[in-house]
Amino acid sequence: MITVAVMHSVLNATGDTFTSPRYVSGNPLIVRAGGLIVETEAYAERDEASHTFRGRTARNGVMFGPGGGLYVYFTYGMHYCLNITVGAEGRGEAILIRAIEPTAGIAAMWQRRYGEPLPDAPPHKRLVGLTNGPAKLTQALGVDLSFNGRMLGEAHRDLTTQLYQPDKLPNTSDIVQTTRVGISRAVDAPWRWYVKDSSWVSKR
DNA sequence: TGAGCGATCATCT
DNA sequence: GATGATCGCTCAG
Numbered sequence: 001m002i003t004v005a006v007m008h009s010v011l012n013a014t015g016d017t018f019t020s021p022r023y024v025s026g027n028p029l030i031v032r033a034g035g036l037i038v039e040t041e042a043y044a045e046r047d048e049a050s051h052t053f054r055g056r057t058a059r060n061g062v063m064f065g066p067g068g069g070l071y072v073y074f075t076y077g078m079h080y081c082l083n084i085t086v087g088a089e090g091r092g093e094a095i096l097i098r099a100i101e102p103t104a105g106i107a108a109m110w111q112r113r114y115g116e117p118l119p120d121a122p123p124h125k126r127l128v129g130l131t132n133g134p135a136k137l138t139q140a141l142g143v144d145l146s147f148n149g150r151m152l153g154e155a156h157r158d159l160t161t162q163l164y165q166p167d168k169l170p171n172t173s174d175i176v177q178t179t180r181v182g183i184s185r186a187v188d189a190p191w192r193w194y195v196k197d198s199s200w201v202s203k204r
Numbered sequence: 205t206g207a208g209c210g211a212t213c214a215t216c217t
Numbered sequence: 218g219a220t221g222a223t224c225g226c227t228c229a230g
Contacts, residue, residue: 041222049222051215059215077212079223096222135223182222 011037011100013141033105033141035131037097039194039201041180043083045092048185052092062149063092072138072148079135080144084152098181098192100131101200102140109140124199132200176204 012034043050043063051060051073062071063085071083071094087093102109109130110118131137138144180192181203194201 043222051222054216057216073222074214075221076223077214077221081222083222098222133223180222184221 011035011097011141012104013143033102033108035100035102035104035137035200037099038101038198039097039099040192041096041098042086042191043094043096044191045087047189047191049180049183049187049189050092056092060092063094064090065149068152070147070150070152072143072145074145075135080138081134082138082141082143082147096134097137098134099194099198099200099202100137101195101198102127102131106130108142112142113140128199133202 012032043052045052047053050063052063056064059073060071062069063083065085066089067084067086069085071085072080073083074080082097083094084097085094106127107118110116110122113130113136114126129136131140174196176194176196177190178192178194179188179190180186194204
Protein backbone atom coordinates (compact mmCIF):
# COMPACT_ATOMS: atom_id res chain seq x y z
CA MET A 1 0.00 0.00 0.00
CA ILE A 2 2.78 2.37 0.92
CA THR A 3 4.47 1.56 -2.35
CA VAL A 4 1.38 2.43 -4.33
CA ALA A 5 1.02 5.66 -2.37
CA VAL A 6 4.58 6.57 -3.30
CA MET A 7 3.73 5.91 -6.91
CA HIS A 8 0.96 8.48 -6.73
CA SER A 9 3.48 11.11 -5.81
CA VAL A 10 5.61 13.62 -7.63
CA LEU A 11 9.30 13.49 -6.85
CA ASN A 12 11.12 16.83 -6.91
CA ALA A 13 14.79 17.49 -6.45
CA THR A 14 16.77 20.66 -6.15
CA GLY A 15 19.96 19.60 -7.80
CA ASP A 16 23.37 21.14 -7.76
CA THR A 17 23.87 24.63 -9.07
CA PHE A 18 23.24 24.27 -12.74
CA THR A 19 24.35 26.44 -15.59
CA SER A 20 23.20 26.18 -19.16
CA PRO A 21 24.25 28.76 -21.75
CA ARG A 22 20.87 28.34 -23.38
CA TYR A 23 18.82 29.29 -20.34
CA VAL A 24 21.18 31.36 -18.28
CA SER A 25 22.86 34.55 -19.29
CA GLY A 26 25.92 34.63 -17.13
CA ASN A 27 24.30 33.61 -13.86
CA PRO A 28 23.96 30.09 -12.49
CA LEU A 29 20.50 28.89 -11.53
CA ILE A 30 19.19 26.55 -8.89
CA VAL A 31 16.91 24.31 -10.87
CA ARG A 32 14.08 22.29 -9.42
CA ALA A 33 13.33 19.17 -11.40
CA GLY A 34 10.93 16.34 -10.86
CA GLY A 35 8.33 13.99 -12.15
CA LEU A 36 5.51 11.62 -11.37
CA ILE A 37 6.73 8.35 -9.90
CA VAL A 38 5.58 5.62 -12.27
CA GLU A 39 7.64 2.59 -11.23
CA THR A 40 8.82 1.33 -7.83
CA GLU A 41 10.18 -1.76 -6.16
CA ALA A 42 9.92 -2.73 -2.49
CA TYR A 43 12.79 -4.21 -0.50
CA ALA A 44 12.18 -5.68 2.94
CA GLU A 45 14.58 -6.51 5.76
CA ARG A 46 14.40 -10.28 5.50
CA ASP A 47 14.36 -10.22 1.73
CA GLU A 48 17.19 -12.08 0.01
CA ALA A 49 17.39 -9.45 -2.72
CA SER A 50 17.65 -6.58 -0.26
CA HIS A 51 20.86 -4.91 0.87
CA THR A 52 19.59 -5.42 4.43
CA PHE A 53 19.35 -9.21 4.20
CA ARG A 54 22.65 -9.80 5.98
CA GLY A 55 22.01 -7.21 8.64
CA ARG A 56 23.11 -3.68 9.24
CA THR A 57 26.35 -2.40 7.70
CA ALA A 58 27.90 1.01 7.15
CA ARG A 59 26.44 1.06 3.65
CA ASN A 60 22.85 0.06 4.39
CA GLY A 61 22.45 1.80 7.75
CA VAL A 62 20.13 4.42 6.31
CA MET A 63 17.63 1.70 5.39
CA PHE A 64 17.19 0.96 9.10
CA GLY A 65 16.29 4.57 9.84
CA PRO A 66 12.78 6.01 10.15
CA GLY A 67 10.43 6.26 7.18
CA GLY A 68 10.94 9.15 4.80
CA GLY A 69 14.70 8.83 4.67
CA LEU A 70 16.75 8.78 1.47
CA TYR A 71 18.94 5.75 0.86
CA VAL A 72 21.22 6.37 -2.11
CA TYR A 73 23.78 3.77 -3.09
CA PHE A 74 26.44 3.58 -5.76
CA THR A 75 26.59 0.53 -7.99
CA TYR A 76 28.31 -0.89 -11.06
CA GLY A 77 31.09 1.61 -10.64
CA MET A 78 29.09 4.45 -12.14
CA HIS A 79 25.42 4.54 -11.14
CA TYR A 80 23.42 5.88 -8.20
CA CYS A 81 20.04 4.48 -7.18
CA LEU A 82 17.50 6.21 -4.95
CA ASN A 83 15.36 4.59 -2.28
CA ILE A 84 12.88 6.06 0.19
CA THR A 85 12.73 4.28 3.54
CA VAL A 86 9.25 3.30 4.64
CA GLY A 87 9.57 1.04 7.67
CA ALA A 88 9.57 1.95 11.32
CA GLU A 89 12.96 2.84 12.79
CA GLY A 90 15.08 -0.29 13.13
CA ARG A 91 13.43 -2.11 10.26
CA GLY A 92 15.39 -2.25 7.02
CA GLU A 93 12.69 -1.46 4.51
CA ALA A 94 12.75 0.86 1.53
CA ILE A 95 11.24 1.55 -1.86
CA LEU A 96 13.48 1.84 -4.90
CA ILE A 97 12.32 4.55 -7.29
CA ARG A 98 12.81 2.99 -10.73
CA ALA A 99 11.21 5.52 -13.07
CA ILE A 100 9.54 8.92 -13.12
CA GLU A 101 7.58 10.75 -15.79
CA PRO A 102 9.15 14.23 -16.02
CA THR A 103 6.88 17.14 -15.06
CA ALA A 104 9.31 19.94 -14.21
CA GLY A 105 12.84 21.02 -14.96
CA ILE A 106 13.09 19.02 -18.17
CA ALA A 107 15.81 21.31 -19.57
CA ALA A 108 17.92 20.75 -16.48
CA MET A 109 17.40 17.00 -16.63
CA TRP A 110 18.29 16.95 -20.32
CA GLN A 111 21.50 18.82 -19.69
CA ARG A 112 22.49 16.49 -16.87
CA ARG A 113 21.69 13.33 -18.81
CA TYR A 114 22.94 14.20 -22.25
CA GLY A 115 25.38 17.02 -21.57
CA GLU A 116 23.70 19.31 -24.06
CA PRO A 117 20.85 21.86 -24.07
CA LEU A 118 17.28 20.71 -24.59
CA PRO A 119 16.56 20.99 -28.33
CA ASP A 120 13.47 22.81 -29.65
CA ALA A 121 11.88 19.55 -30.78
CA PRO A 122 13.22 16.83 -28.48
CA PRO A 123 12.67 13.31 -29.86
CA HIS A 124 10.14 11.39 -27.75
CA LYS A 125 12.52 8.47 -27.42
CA ARG A 126 15.15 10.64 -25.77
CA LEU A 127 12.55 12.29 -23.52
CA VAL A 128 11.61 8.83 -22.29
CA GLY A 129 15.28 7.96 -21.89
CA LEU A 130 15.71 10.85 -19.48
CA THR A 131 14.22 9.01 -16.52
CA ASN A 132 13.08 5.49 -17.47
CA GLY A 133 15.48 3.70 -15.16
CA PRO A 134 16.72 3.97 -11.58
CA ALA A 135 20.18 5.27 -12.48
CA LYS A 136 18.85 7.48 -15.27
CA LEU A 137 16.50 9.34 -12.96
CA THR A 138 19.16 9.97 -10.33
CA GLN A 139 21.43 11.39 -13.00
CA ALA A 140 18.59 13.54 -14.35
CA LEU A 141 17.67 14.85 -10.89
CA GLY A 142 21.26 15.37 -9.82
CA VAL A 143 20.95 12.88 -6.98
CA ASP A 144 24.20 11.40 -5.71
CA LEU A 145 25.66 10.14 -2.43
CA SER A 146 25.36 13.60 -0.90
CA PHE A 147 21.61 12.88 -0.61
CA ASN A 148 22.19 9.63 1.27
CA GLY A 149 20.87 9.78 4.83
CA ARG A 150 18.86 12.96 4.32
CA MET A 151 15.14 13.10 4.92
CA LEU A 152 12.46 13.95 2.38
CA GLY A 153 11.81 17.67 2.46
CA GLU A 154 15.07 18.59 4.13
CA ALA A 155 16.20 22.06 3.17
CA HIS A 156 19.09 22.65 0.76
CA ARG A 157 19.55 20.24 -2.13
CA ASP A 158 16.36 18.65 -0.93
CA LEU A 159 14.09 16.02 -2.30
CA THR A 160 10.37 16.05 -1.73
CA THR A 161 7.29 14.13 -2.69
CA GLN A 162 3.78 15.45 -3.02
CA LEU A 163 0.53 13.96 -4.14
CA TYR A 164 -0.09 14.53 -7.82
CA GLN A 165 -3.55 15.97 -8.48
CA PRO A 166 -5.16 14.15 -5.52
CA ASP A 167 -8.57 14.27 -7.19
CA LYS A 168 -7.18 12.51 -10.24
CA LEU A 169 -5.27 9.61 -8.75
CA PRO A 170 -4.94 6.66 -11.08
CA ASN A 171 -7.12 3.69 -10.32
CA THR A 172 -5.38 0.75 -8.72
CA SER A 173 -6.53 -1.11 -11.81
CA ASP A 174 -4.10 1.08 -13.74
CA ILE A 175 -1.23 -0.19 -11.61
CA VAL A 176 0.55 -3.40 -12.58
CA GLN A 177 2.13 -5.52 -9.85
CA THR A 178 4.88 -7.86 -10.98
CA THR A 179 8.35 -9.23 -10.18
CA ARG A 180 11.44 -7.12 -9.63
CA VAL A 181 14.16 -6.37 -12.17
CA GLY A 182 17.87 -7.08 -12.23
CA ILE A 183 18.10 -9.25 -9.13
CA SER A 184 19.41 -12.79 -8.77
CA ARG A 185 17.68 -13.79 -5.51
CA ALA A 186 14.01 -13.75 -4.52
CA VAL A 187 13.26 -13.28 -8.20
CA ASP A 188 9.65 -14.47 -7.83
CA ALA A 189 8.54 -11.93 -5.21
CA PRO A 190 5.92 -9.68 -6.87
CA TRP A 191 7.23 -6.49 -5.34
CA ARG A 192 7.43 -4.20 -8.36
CA TRP A 193 4.64 -1.84 -9.32
CA TYR A 194 4.26 0.37 -12.35
CA VAL A 195 1.71 2.60 -14.04
CA LYS A 196 0.35 0.51 -16.89
CA ASP A 197 0.08 3.22 -19.52
CA SER A 198 3.22 5.22 -18.81
CA SER A 199 5.90 5.31 -21.50
CA TRP A 200 8.49 5.86 -18.78
CA VAL A 201 8.27 2.36 -17.28
CA SER A 202 11.72 0.78 -17.57
CA LYS A 203 10.59 -2.77 -18.29
CA ARG A 204 7.23 -4.48 -18.80
C1' DT B 205 14.78 -5.52 -32.06
C1' DG B 206 17.22 -8.05 -28.90
C1' DA B 207 21.35 -10.34 -27.09
C1' DG B 208 25.96 -9.66 -25.53
C1' DC B 209 29.25 -7.20 -23.28
C1' DG B 210 32.32 -3.60 -21.30
C1' DA B 211 32.68 0.18 -18.10
C1' DT B 212 34.27 0.91 -13.25
C1' DC B 213 34.41 0.94 -8.08
C1' DA B 214 32.16 0.52 -3.37
C1' DT B 215 31.10 -3.06 -0.63
C1' DC B 216 31.22 -7.45 1.18
C1' DT B 217 33.03 -12.22 1.69
C1' DG C 218 38.81 -11.29 -5.26
C1' DA C 219 34.01 -11.35 -6.67
C1' DT C 220 29.85 -9.15 -7.23
C1' DG C 221 26.23 -5.92 -8.48
C1' DA C 222 18.49 -3.19 -7.23
C1' DT C 223 22.63 -0.42 -14.50
C1' DC C 224 23.33 1.65 -18.79
C1' DG C 225 24.60 2.32 -23.48
C1' DC C 226 27.02 0.70 -27.38
C1' DT C 227 27.76 -2.80 -30.96
C1' DC C 228 26.50 -6.41 -33.80
C1' DA C 229 23.68 -10.11 -35.65
C1' DG C 230 19.32 -11.47 -37.48
